[in-house]
Amino acid sequence: MNSTDERIALITGITGQDGSYLAEFLMEKGYFVHGIIRRSSSFNTGRIEHLYSNPATHQQGRMKLHYGDMTDSSSLVKIITKIKPTEIYNLAAQSHVKVSFELSEYTAEVDAVGTLRLLDAIRTCGLEKRVKFYQASTSEMFGKVYETPQKETTPFYPRSPYACAKLYAYWTVINYREAYGIFACNGILFNHESPRRGENFVTRKITRSVAKIHLGLMDCLELGNLDSLRDWGHAKDYIKAMWMMLQLDKPDDFVIATGENHSVREFVEKAFGYVGVAIVWEGCGVEEVGKDKATNVVRVRINPKFFRPTEVEQLLGDSSKARATFGWKPTIGFEVRMSTIDVLLGRWGPYLMDVWISRQDLIKDMMDSDIELMKKNPAA
Numbered sequence: 001m002n003s004t005d006e007r008i009a010l011i012t013g014i015t016g017q018d019g020s021y022l023a024e025f026l027m028e029k030g031y032f033v034h035g036i037i038r039r040s041s042s043f044n045t046g047r048i049e050h051l052y053s054n055p056a057t058h059q060q061g062r063m064k065l066h067y068g069d070m071t072d073s074s075s076l077v078k079i080i081t082k083i084k085p086t087e088i089y090n091l092a093a094q095s096h097v098k099v100s101f102e103l104s105e106y107t108a109e110v111d112a113v114g115t116l117r118l119l120d121a122i123r124t125c126g127l128e129k130r131v132k133f134y135q136a137s138t139s140e141m142f143g144k145v146y147e148t149p150q151k152e153t154t155p156f157y158p159r160s161p162y163a164c165a166k167l168y169a170y171w172t173v174i175n176y177r178e179a180y181g182i183f184a185c186n187g188i189l190f191n192h193e194s195p196r197r198g199e200n201f202v203t204r205k206i207t208r209s210v211a212k213i214h215l216g217l218m219d220c221l222e223l224g225n226l227d228s229l230r231d232w233g234h235a236k237d238y239i240k241a242m243w244m245m246l247q248l249d250k251p252d253d254f255v256i257a258t259g260e261n262h263s264v265r266e267f268v269e270k271a272f273g274y275v276g277v278a279i280v281w282e283g284c285g286v287e288e289v290g291k292d293k294a295t296n297v298v299r300v301r302i303n304p305k306f307f308r309p310t311e312v313e314q315l316l317g318d319s320s321k322a323r324a325t326f327g328w329k330p331t332i333g334f335e336v337r338m339s340t341i342d343v344l345l346g347r348w349g350p351y352l353m354d355v356w357i358s359r360q361d362l363i364k365d366m367m368d369s370d371i372e373l374m375k376k377n378p379a380a
């Protein structure tokens with residue numbers, strides 16, 4: 001392969017959930033992968049340690065990490081000048097919605113202006129015609145939803161500083177595409193989870209807590225709004241859509257979602273169900289909460305401190321444009337189960353087929369991983 005065929009990816013946010021899966025995926029495809037990491041007082045490369053410390057990766061120079069920050073234009077320009085990427089995946093963000101109410105200015109700096117800085121760095125380096133750019137846009141931009149399901153044409157109504165910042169970035173991407181001809185796409189991704197999900201997002205908080213309660217390491221789970229509905233997919237499926245978008249002939253914006261939603265309450269029920277523990281739901285009182293070992297029942301308490309000043313009550317995505325344009329569809333479901341019609345007709349075939357071809361299940365994947373993690377390291 002000569003240097004003009006080289007595929008060089010730059011991933012901002014490589015240490016995050018999506019960045020780590022994307023780095024693996026791109027390296028398997030033969031890319032040279034560069035990642036931007038921030039300086040921190042303790043190691044923040046846990047999710048990519050297995051890639052970074054792999055001698056083969058090092059010997060071939062297939063993966064390199066660079067210190068930089070979305071708030072520091074000069075670092076972005078320096079990195080882009082040095083590596084001349086062919087694809088940039090902008091995944092870096094202060095990505096926690098509730099935290100964005102407390103760190104609103106910082107969230108805008110990183111998520112909104114940071115995206116502008118990165119797009120401007122491409123221009124400063126004269127790479128408008130070489131680089132393809134992916135922006136991690138989000139279903140949070142739909143916020144207080146105008147229509148269900150949400151698709152590319154659904155109007156936006158952001159409900160948090162995070163969503164407002166991401167909306168700024170979304171429009172900046174479109175503006176730079178139209179103004180300067182940059183191949184730039186917005187992936188409007190709905191929630192996607194995995195065993196690598198950050199510990200303070202609701203799914204991972206639940207699977208970690210259930211694993212701990214199951215192993216007797218913890219005795220209560222406190223949550224906020226149990227009624228929110230989310231369209232949850234698996235991160236491994238979603239990072240493929242990011243790459244597929246950049247392989248198109250023309251840049252465009254796409255919704256990526258499963259087309260199925262579930263409440264937080266249902267997620268809790270399925271996770272405890274997986275370890276065979278029943279739940280008693282409690283309000284905000286001061287009752288003793290915990291697992292009754294004799295009856296195998298756990299109490300789950302609602303704590304108002306986890307509520308948000310403005311909530312996104314429900315999200316459900318329609319990704320038919322992505323399906324029609326580049327054939328993306330999710331392979332990992334919320335759970336492997338029989339359809340109602342199959343239950344009524346007593347048809348086990350499709351269900352057994354799913355199990356046989358190991359259609360994975362998001363909750364099972366996260367639960368198995370957290371049980372394993374807690375067994376190895378109860379203090380995790």
Ligand code: NDP
Pocket residue numbers: 012013014015016017018019036037038040044068069070071090091092093094095096110136137138139188189190191192193198
């Ligand atoms: P994570 O929170 O797991 O990862 C965020 C990444 O951004 C981390 O690598 C983090 O570094 C990095 N980062 C944060 N601030 C800065 C900064 N100032 N400069 C440089 N890097 C920074 O997010 P996910 O992997 O879940 O999501 C990836 C992207 O997709 C985010 O932009 C998110 O907003 C967006 N998104 C996510 C969805 C989801 O359901 N997961 C859905 C839709 C959009 P560090 O490790 O040092 O903290």
Ligand code: GDR
Pocket residue numbers: 095096097098137138139140189190191192200201202203205222223224225226228229230264306307308311312
């Ligand atoms: P979200 O994810 O806000 O959708 O943003 P999160 O998992 O934080 O919340 C989902 C829903 O669960 C409710 N909830 C709780 N949430 C948290 N974190 N902790 C709790 O204890 C709790 N109890 C109830 C929330 O109120 C909310 O309704 C994620 C992020 O990855 C964003 O970066 C991304 O853009 C969107 O998904 C799509």
